[in-house]
Amino acid sequence: MSTPQNLRPDLAAIAAMIRPGARVLDVGCGDGALLEHLVTTKGVDGRGIEISQANVNACVARGLAVVQGDADTDLVDYPAQVFDAVILSQTIQATEKPAAVLNHLLRIGRRTAVSLPNFGYWKVRASLLAGGRMPRTRSLDQTWYDTPNIHLCTLADFVDLTVACGATIVEAHALKESGRTGHMDPRRLTHGILGPNLFAQGGVFLLKKA
Amino acid sequence: MTDAPRFVKPVTRPADVGLAVTFDGPLALDCGRSLSPVTIAYMTYGTLNAARSNAVLVCHALTGDQFVASDHPITGKHGWWTSMVGPGKSIDTDRFFVICANVIGGCMGSTGPTEADPATGKPYGLDFPLITIRDMVRAQKMLVDHLGIEKLLAVAGGSMGGMQVLQWAASYPESVRAVVPIACAARHSAQNIAFHEVGRQAIMADPDWHGGRYAEAGAFPSKGLAVARMAAHITYVSEAALQRKFGRNLQNRAALSFQFAPDFQIESYLHHQGATFVDRFDANSYLYITRAMDYFDLAAEHGGVLADAFRDSPVRFCIISFSSDWLFPPGENKQIAHALNAVAAKVSFVEIKTDKGHDAFLLHEPEMFDTVRGFLNHAATDIA
Numbered sequence: 058m059s060t061p062q063n064l065r066p067d068l069a070a071i072a073a074m075i076r077p078g079a080r081v082l083d084v085g086c087g088d089g090a091l092l093e094h095l096v097t098t099k100g101v102d103g104r105g106i107e108i109s110q111a112n113v114n115a116c117v118a119r120g121l122a123v124v125q126g127d128a129d130t131d132l133v134d135y136p137a138q139v140f141d142a143v144i145l146s147q148t149i150q151a152t153e154k155p156a157a158v159l160n161h162l163l164r165i166g167r168r169t170a171v172s173l174p175n176f177g178y179w180k181v182r183a184s185l186l187a188g189g190r191m192p193r194t195r196s197l198d199q200t201w202y203d204t205p206n207i208h209l210c211t212l213a214d215f216v217d218l219t220v221a222c223g224a225t226i227v228e229a230h231a232l233k234e235s236g237r238t239g240h241m242d243p244r245r246l247t248h249g250i251l252g253p254n255l256f257a258q259g260g261v262f263l264l265k266k267a
Numbered sequence: 268m269t270d271a272p273r274f275v276k277p278v279t280r281p282a283d284v285g286l287a288v289t290f291d292g293p294l295a296l297d298c299g300r301s302l303s304p305v306t307i308a309y310m311t312y313g314t315l316n317a318a319r320s321n322a323v324l325v326c327h328a329l330t331g332d333q334f335v336a337s338d339h340p341i342t343g344k345h346g347w348w349t350s351m352v353g354p355g356k357s358i359d360t361d362r363f364f365v366i367c368a369n370v371i372g373g374c375m376g377s378t379g380p381t382e383a384d385p386a387t388g389k390p391y392g393l394d395f396p397l398i399t400i401r402d403m404v405r406a407q408k409m410l411v412d413h414l415g416i417e418k419l420l421a422v423a424g425g426s427m428g429g430m431q432v433l434q435w436a437a438s439y440p441e442s443v444r445a446v447v448p449i450a451c452a453a454r455h456s457a458q459n460i461a462f463h464e465v466g467r468q469a470i471m472a473d474p475d476w477h478g479g480r481y482a483e484a485g486a487f488p489s490k491g492l493a494v495a496r497m498a499a500h501i502t503y504v505s506e507a508a509l510q511r512k513f514g515r516n517l518q519n520r521a522a523l524s525f526q527f528a529p530d531f532q533i534e535s536y537l538h539h540q541g542a543t544f545v546d547r548f549d550a551n552s553y554l555y556i557t558r559a560m561d562y563f564d565l566a567a568e569h570g571g572v573l574a575d576a577f578r579d580s581p582v583r584f585c586i587i588s589f590s591s592d593w594l595f596p597p598g599e600n601k602q603i604a605h606a607l608n609a610v611a612a613k614v615s616f617v618e619i620k621t622d623k624g625h626d627a628f629l630l631h632e633p634e635m636f637d638t639v640r641g642f643l644n645h646a647a648t649d650i651a
Contacts, residue, residue, distance in 0.1 A: 080611070102611070104608070110617060110618070110619065110620070110634055111634075113615065113616075113617050113638075114617070114634065114637050114638050114641055115641075116615070117585060117615045117617070117638055117641045117642045117645070118637075118640075118641025118642070118644065118645060119641075119645065120645035120646075120648070121615070122583070122613040122614055122615050123615050123616075124601075124604050124608070124614065124615065124616040125616055125617045125618050126601070126616070134605045134608070135605075135608060135609075136609055139609075139611065
């Protein structure tokens, strides 16, 4: 069984946002670690979508209900507002159409939790400034021509997308390099130069359709 | 009454022939008629536990039978799913009590068109009533009840077996915990009906068919049945696999013969498939069972809404499809998953990458074995 201690920090932050007994869809659920944690600790009714066959098998062996599929093409088949919460963890940057995907998530779930890496993080900026090449980070350690992460953005960019999709930010958390998370004021992401958009390695957002 | 089964074709090998149980009936059928008596021939493997909770029903495909994990008494070949079912296999007979029954309409001991019609004493022939997938499942439910099993741990099967699996979940949701429909669909497509009709017409065009009364005429429509099998076999494999295996290779010759004898390896392969099939299968059974598949449309039973077939279902589903299956393409399998999702049923779906086509479910597909093993292991935690 997973515990919050061994859950990835962004997943632990998302887990904290989910109410006990909720009906949850985890889009890009990987090997099912978060879903299993939510099922065992919060008694959620959990479902997943995952693109990798090996990961789906891992989920099935855990007793999870997971459909092998692609967030870019399969969300359209899910009815509106059937899930209390929809989760998209470290996946939006790998989708072909992030805006379409986010719109579907907001349609399917009453709440949408998104975690993503921050390409505005000062180390990433410094790497590009000093090295002159596309930055590679510990969590995104691939060359620009061989990466599934085709839509990288900063936290400020993501807030712009939420506005474009007509979503309201209910909660926002900064992910720090230390692995710790802290509440952040979304307004500080888009106003001023100093703030989480520079100092956070990633972010976790809880959204709802306004 | 339980007895040894009677097969249409002669037993050639010493092998466990299993059992046949005969019920007085009547078994009411979808066509409006009924069968009485009804015989169901079946095999079991492994041991039923004291709580009678470890039973797994395996449903066979169009030309399969109850010999899922043991040698076939007519062909002498190994069971058709020994890769999946057996000691230590994904469907583990050391842990589970596995049941496999010949479908009604079949020719391996269950009531079918070759049986004597109680009304006339002669073989039914085309007087045998048209049966459906749901009728087959009704008969299986009689067997499961007869074995004293209130709730099956799982029902699993591929192709037409997968259709039966879906029907089990729809008809008897309280009698099964988990289901594994593989390489199937919730309804038979126009293309699939078309291929079946070609096969049936080939059988009926054979002068030895005698309007279905070939047994009384002392004949058998081997040619027609072989052609039906040849046409169907093409649909079981992918174009890529045929090309990889045979290409344009010639059979036992260096150059084209400029005659109609089989020049190409693929021709010779199909001839072999047809020739071996007629030694073990009955022509009228082929007509009836293909028709049952054609009639299958689970949504139609529920006002055209597939999701309604599974509303409030407590059953767990694990749907498996194969990327190169053009008979039951992954998309058709996935539609079942979407319908189940729409009613918040517990469903998993995998699409296994392979070039082996529809027949992949019968072949060595390690990822399929892993999926089924993991799914059943977890389902079994409910009964531990």
